[in-house]
Amino acid sequence: PSLNLHHLSISLSGFYTLQQMYGCDLRKDGSKAGYRQYAYDGKDFISFDKETLTWTAADVEAQITKRKWDAQSTQNQYLKAYLEEECIKWLQKYLEYGKETLLRTETPEVMVTRKVDHDGMETLICRVGGFYPKEIDIEWTRDGEVWTQDVFHGLVSPNSDGTYYTWRSITVDPKERERYKCHVEHDGLLKPVDVAWEEPGM
Template identity: 45%
Template sequence: MAPELVVLLLVMGVVAIPGAGAGARAGSHSYWYFYTGVSDPSLDVPAFTAVGYMDDQKILHYDSETRRQEPCGNWAQGAVGPDFCDNETRSLQGWQQEFGVNLGTLRQCYNQTDESHTLQFMYGFELHEDGSTGGYMQFGSDGEDFISYDLGTRTWIAVPAQAQITQRRWNEDKILFQIARAYLEESCIKWLQKYLQHGKAALLSKPPKTQVSDRPSSQDVLTTLSCRVHCFYPKEVAVVWLKNGEAQPQEMSHSGVIPSGDGTYQTWATININPSSNHDYTCSMEHVSLGEHLQAARDKSMMRE
């Protein structure tokens, strides 16, 4: 995050943002930040949180409880200078304060009650496989779009009627244009390239490992075969149980793909079978790191009489 963006928030006055950040497509890379402020914080939800991502890997984190910017992972630390965290901490403390002020401003703008409300800001940059680039800077409130910067037309575009006054003011402000344009067209790509240089190992494809096991099903007469697929990156993976070589997607359950906590991902696929069945059951998976489908067969010695 550049210090100029703190200036951007301070000058804007009312700010807000939309949904989730964009992940990188195959062969491309993305670098983005997502800030969230809430009017009614709790033990699990700080008043202000800022996170930075390189592709789907978290590289930076700050929240109003710790009040300090911390890099996530050794490779992220290698990309920044010794004073980076101190400078970022001071900047984000300023963001935290302004978010509190702007939550009150938005409440008046929308004539909101004292219910819990959310203020968000997202910005980032994408480098595509063909060398083309794209940047975005978006604001929203309570999960709804408020206003965004269009890099193609280099104009601010309002979504609700309440944002039209802000849109006109920002489109007439040359300083805001210079800040947004300079960051999205120059600074952002430099940071992305810097993190790519130091994070190559973390962003390399990692092949999945598998483990097949069985356990009694909640239905006494059946056994649940479980296929655990783990230690893979990136997160896109396809897992299916085969019965005598035929896929059984309708018969199986899938846990979804979740982070393992070390930059890799894991998932489970299960299927209920008759424990005395003599059919061949195989867990088959497809991942970008594999030249062909990886398969792990059920051990028939696990059969119960």
């Protein structure tokens, strides 16, 4: 889980844009990460390295700011403490408030459909829906090996109930259709599933 905060400032007189983003991550293995970075007119400008308590300039124009902010050692120590402690506390609090929703898992429903193409080939479409969280791994396999040739990917999109859906398609020779399966891995599954196309009614 991550806690991300954004701030946008716009100078009306010169039409310049300064963007600030900071936040923290709490990973499954218990490790933590934190960041604070700025962009100027849509381009990376400067970012904080909490391990060295210094700032990294993205271009020459940011060097002056880097030298000034690197010298503010007390402020940089405070920022490091905030990212590693205070931000993590807030993240854990938000997770506790919404854990029934944020930490839940919904099992994906997997179905393979078929469409006949004009050139005699077929398109197999692996439709995966109703899953949560959003992260999911979907691959087409041929004879058990991952197959990437003639594969097209759909975006992972939200459903109205808070779950997600997506698809993967592959173009195949109808004579070799049985060699292909849709392989799906997700936190809502006890183990990966492999689904092939089946005749309706089977």
